[in-house]
Amino acid sequence: MWKKGLLVLIVGIGVCLGFQVLGEKKSNQPLKVIVIFHEDVGKFLLETFKEKADQPYDIIRMSSGEASYNLLTLGKTGIDVVLGGPADLHEQLKNKSKSLRYSSASAGSIPSKYKDAKGYWTGMYMGALAIGVNQTVWQQDPQLAALPLPQQYEDLLRPELKGKIEIPDPETSGTGYTLLASVAQQRGDRAAIDLMQALKKQSASMTFAGNTSAQHLAEGGLAAAVSFLSDQLRFKNSGYNISSFIPPQAGWEIGAISILKGGNNPAAAKQLVDFMLSKETQTDYMNTAFSFPLVPNILVNPLLAPVKLENLLAAYRFDLAAQQHEKLLNQWREALE
Structure with missing residues (x-):
């Protein structure tokens, strides 16, 4: 048996x-x-x-x-x-x-x-957020040529740059959400929403994807844009006159x-x-x-090789960014109304 x-x-x-x-x-x-x-x-x-x-x-x-x-x-x-x-x-x-x-x-x-x-x-x-500048556009613009190049997000809010920058939409773009979430973790939700709103008002448009902002920058439609550094270097490698700057406490x-x-x-x-x-x-x-x-x-x-990563927000947490995803985007939508 x-x-x-x-x-x-x-x-x-x-x-x-x-x-x-x-x-x-x-x-x-x-x-x-x-x-x-x-x-x-x-x-x-x-x-x-x-x-x-x-x-x-x-x-x-x-x-x-x-x-x-x-x-x-x-x-x-x-x-x-x-x-x-x-x-x-x-x-x-x-x-x-x-x-x-x-x-x-x-x-x-x-x-x-x-x-x-x-x-x-x-x-x-691994990739870092960066401010990209089209040097040709910048130097040929009489309002910008004498200004220092932007090193931090607030530099993009200069009145001379109105309509000449672009950021990706945090609702549709991982790049845009990384920008929102990293600033929120560093400065708090309200400050992050305020900064994103100010950048949106300053922008010619908000792009669906982060690499689109880098493309517009390379094509000469913008003086500056926020995207991942890799997207900017991709166009720089193809011969476009782009300089990149990692702002203080940048998301990654x-x-x-x-x-x-x-x-x-x-x-x-x-x-x-x-x-x-x-x-x-x-x-x-x-x-x-x-x-x-x-x-x-x-x-x-x-x-x-010459890129220095000291400016990155070392304490940035992906798990927290995931947990706060809906909360931050709801605050973003409310600010748009």
């Missing part, structure tokens, strides 16, 4: 393990990836992954705010991976039970402060990757995380992303 019971137990365990293994089998369906950073960089990375892993993919380009709205507000499902975007977005996904735990072996060398302790997200790169991001619940291809999603955190991929990515690597012993892009 006991032998029969043992046989049933073994079969039962085998069935359970079979379901687990089957659940981890790579699907024939494309891996669906939301990419928060530049689409061309995302395609390059995913094409390389496709060649290495024989895994087709669908790329969905969104800003951080779009991703938050689609995944959290609308409850969109069927997405496998969120690639890039500030860690506070990934914290929101974790807090709302939208993401899966996965601690890649490749993440072992990444310092603990740049990844979730339980494995819900892992940092891939950890660009992260996380796997979502409800995806159709969890096995391939884990492979993509491993791929993105590998030293080879990180080296290739840092040559095009103009961000600071988190994986040790990877050389930074030469354009980042």
